[in-house]
Amino acid sequence: MAGQSNDDLPLRTPLYERHVALGARMAPFAGYDMxxxxxxxxxxxxxxxxxSAGLFDVSHMGQALLVGPDHRTTAAALETLVPADIAGLxxxxxxxxxxxxxxxxxxDDLMVSRGPDPADDGKLVLVVNAGCKEADYVHLDLNLPDGVKLERRDDKALLALQGPQAVAVLARYDEAATAMxxxxxxxxxxGGIPVFVSRSGYTGEDGFEISVANSDAVALWDLLLSNPExxxxxxxxxDSLRLEAGLCLxxxxxxxETSPVEAGLTWSIQKRRRTDGGFPGYRRIMRELAEGTLRQRVGIQPQGRAPAREGTEIMDMNGELIGEVTSGGFGPTAEGPIAMGYVARDFAGVGTDVQLSVRGKLLPASLVPLPFVAHRYKR
Known part of the structure; x- marks a missing residue:
């Protein structure tokens, strides 16, 4: 990435100067000045x-390719590390x-894509979290079999265009976006710039994540921002958008320490993998699917206006500790404080009344369904 002068300074994405010019408040995040x-x-x-449409610089995320002789081989290699059905992608x-x-x-959690071109058979595109990417790449290098290799794509930036007008904006330049x-x-x-696009995102809204060469990132950013929406x-x-959408950070x-079952992510483990196994932690996950977990991720609606931040203790109505908040803040669309966290299974039912220990006071709250704001993905 551009802008690194020594090991003590944060990295900068190719769009750093654009952010500064726009008056952004910059701060270190996952090793980057963002x-x-x-x-x-x-x-x-x-x-x-x-x-409307918001444009995000998410170039701090890790982009990589897994490359093997064919899809079956590459998918089988990745399936030894993840519980999803990659072979069926x-x-x-x-x-x-x-x-x-x-x-x-x-x-770590990640996105895995298989490109649309049959000529790229054997390649899988990975997008991993910024703070985990170096460890993820080591993990892959240590565990991939001969014949399947990891290729880092540090030459790529990543932009996210999110919101109900995102598709209209992209379709002005390439009508194929509409059909995705x-x-x-x-x-x-x-605008003449080749990009690799997924119709996905981290806001709960319809939108796109756009992978682009570092050398084209500024031109693409400027072009998209030229649209009035x-x-x-x-x-x-x-962060506030993903919290309202009930998405894990x-x-x-x-x-x-968290299993996908505790986190409410069992939908991401397809039937074949539950039957065949072959991924780390299979025994624990199958046991939790059959018998339930000791704790469960839940949505929390504090009463009043005080937010419950990460680390806030969750008590039952008798004052006994039953869990902890893992994400919390103000939800602008939800029009009040919202939070997610884990509670003991016996207290995890929607509608359960709980108490939150906020600055030495027990404040009332209740457990509510996730997400706080309905997803509006393009189905």
């Missing part, structure tokens, strides 16, 4: 994304999954 918010603030950026499709350890805990369904991928041309959005609103809502 925009937290721009001049109009997090609340405006959040609501603009819900109403069709051309032009994307799937969410997790790297698991031998105890069934989550090392949720969790599909395609090679498009945006599009405004830049920082990581602050990205690695290192907070999921980690090496």
């Amino acid at each position: 925009p937290i918010q721009y001049g109009k603030g997090i609340l405006h950026e959040h609501l603009h994304t819900r109403a 069709g051309l032009g499709r994307q799937r969410y999954t997790q790297f698991l350890n031998e105890q069934g805990g989550i090392l 369904g949720f969790m599909t991928v395609a090679s498009l041309t945006i 599009v405004e830049p959005v920082g990581l602050g609103a990205r 690695y290192g907070h809502d999921i980690n090496q």
